[in-house]
Structure formats: C-alpha cells, structure tokens
Amino acid sequence: MTRLDALLGGLARERSTGALRLGRNGTIFLHDGRVTYMECAQTPGVERLLTARGRMTEAALRGLQADGGCARLLEEGALTPGELQFAVLGVVLDAAFFLLPISGTRPKFRPGERHWLGGQWFFDVAGLVRECARRRAHLAEIWPSADVDMLPVRPVPSLPGHGVTLTRVQWEVIVGADHKATPLELAKQLGRSGYAVLLAVRRLAAAGLLAPPDPGRTALPAPGRAAPGDAGRAIPPAPGRAIPPGTGGAVPAEKRPKHAEPGEPGESDEAADGGAAPGAGLPKRARHPYGRPPHDPGAVAQPLGPPVTGDPTDLALLMRLKKALEELA
Structure with missing residues (x-):
C-alpha cells in the first residue's frame, strides 16, 4: 500500500x-x-x-x-x-x-x-x-506508555506528596477531567493543541498524578498507530524494570526514583519548567525510570x-x- x-x-x-x-x-x-x-x-x-x-x-x-x-x-x-x-x-x-x-x-x-x-x-x-x-520521541521520553493518550484522564484523589506545581495546561486538564474524556477530547473542549494536552497528560502520569486505568477498559489505538513500526506503541521497560500488572504503565510511588532537591545538581528541567515539585515522582531526563537514554539534543x-x-x-x-x-x- x-x-x-x-x-x-x-x-x-x-x-x-x-x-x-x-x-x-x-x-x-x-x-x-x-x-x-x-x-x-x-x-x-x-x-x-x-x-x-x-x-x-x-x-x-x-x-x-x-x-x-x-x-x-x-x-x-x-x-x-x-x-x-x-x-x-x-x-x-x-x-x-x-x-x-x-x-x-x-x-x-x-x-x-x-x-x-x-x-x-x-x-x-x-x-x-x-x-x-521528534514529538513521538519527546512524549516517550516523558512517559513511555502511550496508553494514557487514549484512555480517559483520571486524576488521583490525593497527592502523592506534600505538594505539586502545575503548568497552566496541566491545571486546565485536571479541572476539565471528568474521568470520561480522553486527552484529545479534552483538547477540543479546552481549545488547546492536541499535542500540548498530550504533553501535559504524560507529565501528569510521570508525576504520579493520574490514577491507574480502569481494569475493565483498554486503550484504543489512535489512527495510524498500527502502521509499520507502530511508533505510538508503548515502549517496553529496560531489563529489570518490570511494569506492575494492571497499572497500565503507572509506577507505584514507592518504586519511583528519588530526585534531587531544588538547586542540587541534576535537578529535572521538567520541574524547573513548571512540572511536578521535587518528590512528586517526576522523572529526570538524565535518569529516566525506565532506563531510556536522554533525548538527543542534536536531533x-x-x-x-x-x-x-x-x-x-x-x-x-x-x-x-x-x-x-x-x-x-
């Protein structure tokens, strides 16, 4: 074809x-x-x-x-x-x-x-x-499972830490989430770019601010995701980093890597740009929880x-x- x-x-x-x-x-x-x-x-x-x-x-x-x-x-x-x-x-x-x-x-x-x-x-x-x-690689770097792109956005009922910092788009996603709308449906409701909402949702997932998917519901593939190479498929974890069954790629808070305090060397630029506060589980680019190498800045x-x-x-x-x-x- x-x-x-x-x-x-x-x-x-x-x-x-x-x-x-x-x-x-x-x-x-x-x-x-x-x-x-x-x-x-x-x-x-x-x-x-x-x-x-x-x-x-x-x-x-x-x-x-x-x-x-x-x-x-x-x-x-x-x-x-x-x-x-x-x-x-x-x-x-x-x-x-x-x-x-x-x-x-x-x-x-x-x-x-x-x-x-x-x-x-x-x-x-x-x-x-x-x-x-480039965009697919960046999304995978933030959170390796594409399931969150297709499932309803379900914020957790309580914070995984003492506090978080949200960007404007993340806040709009949290407020607009009704546990039924998918990220792209929310993008239409909010009048936001679909990619901007996907970025926000993946960062929320990485910060532990999204609930695991409903066990009775599976993610539907997006148009084109079944093409050869399946660029939208969830990226498997590195050896020794098994994803707990039934979590849809979510990693329990106690198993997420610890992060540097603000101002310490290696602080995540995601947090500096308005992501989750330190301690909320947001992965660093230099030490991705699934062992993925940092995104090539030359690409x-x-x-x-x-x-x-x-x-x-x-x-x-x-x-x-x-x-x-x-x-x-």
Whole structure:
C-alpha cells in the first residue's frame, strides 16, 4: 500500500491543487503541490481554537467562512497575521502527528478544493515527518506508555506528596477531567493543541498524578498507530524494570526514583519548567525510570518549508519558538 508521504510527494511533483481526503480521518489541502493545511478528526482545528478560546463566536466564524475567508478575518482585526499563522502551524502539526502514519485507507483527491483559509502557508512533507518523529520521541521520553493518550484522564484523589506545581495546561486538564474524556477530547473542549494536552497528560502520569486505568477498559489505538513500526506503541521497560500488572504503565510511588532537591545538581528541567515539585515522582531526563537514554539534543527538526506568502514571518523561526513554548507548557 502506498505510504501517505509518498502519495503527497507525487502530488507535489504534479503541482496539484486540491484536497486529499482520508475518509473520516481528515483532509490534507494542497496548493500548487505544497501542503497548505491539514484537518484531523482527532484534533482541534483552527475554528475550534478560535471559538473555544473566546477569540470569536461561532456565528461570526461561519460568516467569515462564507464570505471573505482569511482576508476578511485579518481585516476585521480579530487576530494578527502572526497569531493566525501560529495557530495554523499548531493545527497542522497536530493533524500531521495522527494523519501521516495512517495506513489501510483509500485517499481520494478532489482537484480544486480549497480550505477557507486559502493558501497562505506552505509545509514541507519531509519536514512534517521529521517533526512528528521528534514529538513521538519527546512524549516517550516523558512517559513511555502511550496508553494514557487514549484512555480517559483520571486524576488521583490525593497527592502523592506534600505538594505539586502545575503548568497552566496541566491545571486546565485536571479541572476539565471528568474521568470520561480522553486527552484529545479534552483538547477540543479546552481549545488547546492536541499535542500540548498530550504533553501535559504524560507529565501528569510521570508525576504520579493520574490514577491507574480502569481494569475493565483498554486503550484504543489512535489512527495510524498500527502502521509499520507502530511508533505510538508503548515502549517496553529496560531489563529489570518490570511494569506492575494492571497499572497500565503507572509506577507505584514507592518504586519511583528519588530526585534531587531544588538547586542540587541534576535537578529535572521538567520541574524547573513548571512540572511536578521535587518528590512528586517526576522523572529526570538524565535518569529516566525506565532506563531510556536522554533525548538527543542534536536531533533537531529541520525547517518545515519555504517562507510564507503574504506574511514576512519566518516559518522556521516560528517553529523554533513553538517548540520552546511547548517545553515550558
């Protein structure tokens, strides 16, 4: 079966303009052979981000979609060009994370079809693939089991220590968790990037702030997770680090490694960036509880494409800024 990135490569060589529909999973929009936007059923789109965060009402957004599109949106001043570009970048990276590994579908290309935002930004497919790989590696470094990505978020009823420090996204996840919504469902409810919520949930799991999964419920695979290589599969622990049965990858507090006190050498940069307080069980990058080596700092994603049109902002610079903000989220 043809890989999706190979199919997109063929459309790029043909300089195709239109929409590549992936069944119910989502849609990839192209202009002159270059990716301009991606929609994924699993993750929030630009429309959801704008309405959920209070930037505009659904009625106003529908009016823009029907008349004027992106140009009118910017003319009315609801968003600056930079804010809109940053939102589009996050949505495309979110969608690519789930759409690019998809297999088993029969994509259909509809020539001439365009997204209402138009062809304002262009993304390199190879760059998107590299960035998705970097994100998967980073998620696995924080917490090695992907089960928490697909199961309902269930905060523990009591703290594993005397106190914790939460980031803004982690706090929103804890407050919004109803023990039924999965991380991606919470992302749509909160109007947050799906990846940002996945980061928050994995850090909460690493800090011991999530309850073990319901024994009667198993995690459902995300779209594309069954592709060759299964990048979303839970990473097995190192020899001698068995995961207790029935915990879904959660490690009991008494078996988590001890951490340095604040200010001591080797303090986790996760805690410094707003993760759990020392003693709450947050693993260090240098000493992962499952023996995984630290993420290679040299494995930096390459720029995602040519400069944008109609906007002087450098996409590569915006990409670096977004990664830095995600590290602090």
